[in-house]
Amino acid sequence: MLASSVTMVLSQRLGRRLCQSCKKVEKHDSKVLLSMGFSEDEIENLVTFGPNGCPECNGLGYRGRVGFFELMEVTDEVAKAISAEVPEDQLRKIAVQEGMTPLRNAALQKVREGITSVEETLRRTVAHKESLPAYLVNPDREHYEDGDGIIREGNTDIDFFKLIRGSLTVIKNGKKIAELTEPGEYFGEMAAITGEQRSASIIAQGRCTVKRYPGDKINEIVAKYPDITSQLFKTMTMRLYKSNKIILKLAGGAGRSQRPPSPPNTRR
Numbered sequence: 001m002l003a004s005s006v007t008m009v010l011s012q013r014l015g016r017r018l019c020q021s022c023k024k025v026e027k028h029d030s031k032v033l034l035s036m037g038f039s040e041d042e043i044e045n046l047v048t049f050g051p052n053g054c055p056e057c058n059g060l061g062y063r064g065r066v067g068f069f070e071l072m073e074v075t076d077e078v079a080k081a082i083s084a085e086v087p088e089d090q091l092r093k094i095a096v097q098e099g100m101t102p103l104r105n106a107a108l109q110k111v112r113e114g115i116t117s118v119e120e121t122l123r124r125t126v127a128h129k130e131s132l133p134a135y136l137v138n139p140d141r142e143h144y145e146d147g148d149g150i151i152r153e154g155n156t157d158i159d160f161f162k163l164i165r166g167s168l169t170v171i172k173n174g175k176k177i178a179e180l181t182e183p184g185e186y187f188g189e190m191a192a193i194t195g196e197q198r199s200a201s202i203i204a205q206g207r208c209t210v211k212r213y214p215g216d217k218i219n220e221i222v223a224k225y226p227d228i229t230s231q232l233f234k235t236m237t238m239r240l241y242k243s244n245k246i247i248l249k250l251a252g253g254a255g256r257s258q259r260p261p262s263p264p265n266t267r268r
């Protein structure tokens with residue numbers, strides 16, 4: 001009933017407004033700024049202000065209040081999520097996708113505008129980060145030189161990888177069977193899923209950079225992180241498609257009517 005009768009939900013916090021007569025530029029560690037939600041791109045040129053104190057603000061550095069607002073519109077998607085009684089963090093995620101500006105972001109905007117301080121923002125609002133675990137946010141980056149092996153056929157390690165830069169050769173029984181050239185393409189995920197030994201070797205073709213993901217987290221990733229999972233599925237589907245094509249060719253059945261599938265959605 002709530003989902004069908006409410007159209008908007010407004011949350012509000014009040015923070016102290018910097019005294020505009022005496023506020024002064026205040027430097028903050030970039031780690032603090034990043035962790036509170038500013039983006040890496042903007043912090044270089046970001047100017048933040050802090051309180052100083054003058055007769056106009058009775059030496060407090062703050063004068064008056066400023067509101068931080070979070071307006072959640074109950075769109076169809078949000079209503080569905082409420083009806084389905086999804087957990088709060090899930091509902092929040094959907095609401096943000098549907099255009100909601102979270103309180104913290106509203107406060108960050110007031111910091112950008114010099115209306116309030118970093119300190120006030122941290123005191124009055126909390127960051128609801130997409131709580132991605134460290135192994136997804138900052139996976140190990142590895143650099144390889146031409147001919148370096150990343151995966152060895154027959155080995156039983158289970159980490160999987162994403163190609164960032166360069167290209168890779170896939171070798172089975174000493175024969176080159178494929179190339180990986182698409183940045184963003186995953187590889188090595190089969191071992192993580194099946195636990196079987198590596199079915200082919202993957203060798204750097206020239207210099208390349210990859211990200212390494214822990215294979216023992218694959219179930220957690222599938223359960224919790226649909227974006228990454230769908231990328232993995234796309235990778236595997238394309239690979240299956242290619243194998244099928246080869247099988248067809250080998251079977252002499254590559255007829256004229258063969259149509260390639262529509263290209264995969266390569267949106268991140």
Ligand SMILES: [Zn+2]
Pocket residue numbers: 019020021022023052053054055056057058059060061062
């Ligand atoms: Zn003042």
